[in-house]
Amino acid sequence: MDTRPEGAPSLRRPTVADFRSSLGLGLRDFLANPVTDLFFASFFVIVGLIMGWITYATGQTFWLILAVLGFPLVGALAALGFYETSRLRAAGEPIHFADVLRVVWTSKSGQLPWLATIIVVIFLFWFFLGHMIFALFLGLSPMTNVSTSLEVFLRPDGLMMLGFGTVIGAIFATVVFSLSVLGMPMLLDRDVDFMTAMLRSMSAVRDSFALYILWGIFIGVVTLAAMIPLFLGLFIAMPVLGHATWHLYRRVTGQGA
Template identity: 45%
Template sequence: MSDISPPRAASKVPRVNEMGLGDLSYALKMGLRDYLKAPFMGLFFANVYVMGGWLIYLFLFVTEQIWYAIPITMGFPLLGPFLAVGLYEVSRRLERGEGWTRNDIFGVIWRQKDRQLPSISWVIIVYFLFWSFFAHMLFALFLGPSALTNVTSSYAYLLEPEGLVMLITGTAAGAIFALVLFSLTVIALPLLLDKELDFVTAMLTSFAVVRQNPLVMVTWGVIIAGLTFLAMVPFLLGLFLVLPVLGHASWHIYRRALTPRD
């Protein structure tokens, strides 16, 4: 089956739609359907995510920086949408009734290097690294530099008043970090795959969707965060189900959120 190349002519900015909570249940149902129709691709991309997580935690354990697992765990879901690009393409082809092979999907991902997805991917990665640095600074600010070395042998620091305040403050700050990035990228990533727009316009369009549908989109963000954290508890193994379903569902959220003008 021949591949359909991404559009090269500049696309018009889509119109933002009014959404309801029913769109979320629809997207999750369609996400599960797409996963069951293309399980190999879902398992492949989930495996990349899970193996990456295992390697990160192994590195932290070997280097005796396991305390870093707390901010890493909180920030890890921020990278999920970036890794789900291949799943967006699978859902797009299923939606259009088009056939595809594994090479078609990987080929589409490879061609994104000449478009706008790498730019927004760097935004996500830098944002994740900044969050990790901020969490490190917050830890040292509340508990002092000595805690960074002693916490690997004793977690009693976290149960002291300063530790509890640090955890509460870090959780609140992490929620703000996640909300900002979520607002700028939740629609932007599938939009950039589907249309020929610059990444700044895509991020602003994504923010406009969240601003116009705050209840629906914040609920969607809570669903993503909640399911992802639950899936990470059993050694990240739950991500083999959760990540593909959420990845495919995100495509259908995008389709419900915007109406093309061209």
């Protein structure tokens, strides 16, 4: 029987202190439960390595640019394990890996997969649009291997493509961030449908746009920096950011400290 509260909670406007405190609590949760966190973080690292190997092995490392820029879009999909760990810790309940894994597995029959599907569709559409942007600006050039043909991107049309693509990618990232930053933890915390969670999250981001966007930029920069050493930095970055997202949600719903 589902014992979660029904309906979406009220969301207050966040403050800078909320983001700072959430990040500190996220780091604390990671240090308290490193084994469970490293297991869930390994999915990010493995997917990143596979993604890089495929694009390199096929000789089309141009796609690695799109994959790396779009990779944070799907970051919310594997964050449920971090949310559940933080929830148990805040409730003073014992944290067992099997229990956390069970919650993540049983969520497949709830509302979460619908929101996850939307994120994946946006990610795939970003790949398609990225190909169109490449064709628009560099249509007369072959699919470029970025490891051997960097000069192509330093030409005027290459720089224009990178600039235009960055703007479009930022729009995609903002949309996904807006619907997931509070929508994902809300689906774990409440008995609510995915459309309500998604719209309530986007409404909250709209009402405090500057603060949430700065938080989103911070997440994006940390995630991209963590990818540089063969994606290995994600072992730390993703758990800390995942826990911090849960604590931010708890604070703006009045449940946190």
